[in-house]
Amino acid sequence: MNRRSVLLAGVAAGVFSALPAFAADSGTLAEVKKSGKLRIGVASAEPWFFKDPMSEKWTGVGVAMGERMAKELGVEMVPVETSWANAVAGLQANQFDIMFVLDPTEERKKAIDFPENPLFYYAMGALVSDKSTAATWADLDTAETRIGVTLGTSLDRNVTETMKAAQINRFSSNDEAIAAFASGRVDAVVQFHPALVVQYSRLKLGKVLLPIPVNPVATSAGMRKETPPEFRDWVNEIFGKLYAEGVPNDLFEAYLKSKNIDPTGIPGLEKEAW
Template sequence: MVIDRRKFLALATIAAANVNAPPLLAQDLSTLDQIKAKKQLRIGVTSAEPWFFKDPLSEKWTGVGITMGERLAAALGAEMVPVETTWANAVAALQANQIDLMLVLDPTEERRKAVDFPEAPLFYYAMGALVPEQSPWQSWEAIDKSGVRVGVTLGTSLDKNVTAMIKNAAISRFSNNDEAIAAFAAKRVDVVVQFHPALVVQYARLKLGKVVLPQPVIPVATSAGLRKEQNTAFRDWVNTQFLELYKAGVPNQLFRTYLQSKGVDPSGLPGLIAESW
């Protein structure tokens, strides 16, 4: 068969289109079907103890979110695969099908426009503050004074809350929790606002300042982000899992176990079950 130049170019164009086309799996299968087909549950991870911690030597990830992800993956007969991201980029990573689930992601109104969330909360935590040891600050009003420097992690729900609450103090935003704590240690900020479980772990490591729950105490329900899709099977499955795990007190158990692994006595500390506060 003789192929002239015009036919050759047409065939080459078709071939190139086929090479660049997305895989059929990603096009046609729901998230739940993809997980079962690949036997992998990809969860987003970022430096944020006690949820996610990467050992600098072994590069192994541990934390409450990791253990929770492993439990969810096992229930699906899959392997949990950590994929590094940031809180600010997590929504985009979900939309781009780079991850299947971002645990400990708060369901803000802005995020709900872009990604989906199960109805059931994963657990609850409260807004806390790491302040100088001799500081008298016991309320958000006392912290919000001209000359006070407040550090917060960029792209988190805390960033949004602090921005709405703080009108007089100066706000500095950092790419992750560790950077915010390092700024506190270097005295570049006077206060670091994070959720109380993260601050407990940071304080135990830093042994600097003190952790307070400024009044009024603001409990926040956290959840997990998923891709928006017409097939809600994965969202419904995650919702059922969260209901069962919360009822059984599993998030609190994982939190206490993680604190103990870091040499922190969890007795007397607020847990992740709001009904026990």
């Protein structure tokens, strides 16, 4: 072997030694079983992930789903704190194994993998007065109706395109829009419905509505791209099974009850029930 070959061999050895240990094995699924831990990314966003400021314990639908899937594998679920902006990079860097409630956008699909089966569904909803008789988006699209929405969001775009007569009031944050509803400055607030339910839990005012037509949005879970995709295939199988059994919706209702919210009449996470 000549000197150049020796140098190349040394460089290659250095590169492979720097890779995560599981890369030379069978992938994430084998590593999770070996380590006895399923690491899930968590980022503050109720009802999916909530960190108690006193105990620092994580709860929420995403956490409960992680615990359920860890149980399927006979391992421990370990939350790893991240942010929504860093979720994809965190998965690629092997900081955690999976991130729940991550929508499978075309841009994200270029960087990470997603199962074919959805985790569950949510939809654009409205927080309206208890006395409101509205049932459709058309019912809310009147000149007298003041609608609050968060500036610059996809919901802002959707409401602007859909509502032609209603007065659209834009706020810098979800909380500001909800505060405007509480003070009577707007008649309805449009957000994705699980977020509205959590806002309602704090406000104890109005009711959450899924106006017709309802357009379900499928959410999922992200993970690293691997060949063969054994972990993704396993997650896909489990998602299909758990959704068919109504588990995500059960976890959502359990979380609502933990916040002293009666889930009766509140739209869940199964589009078939809407």
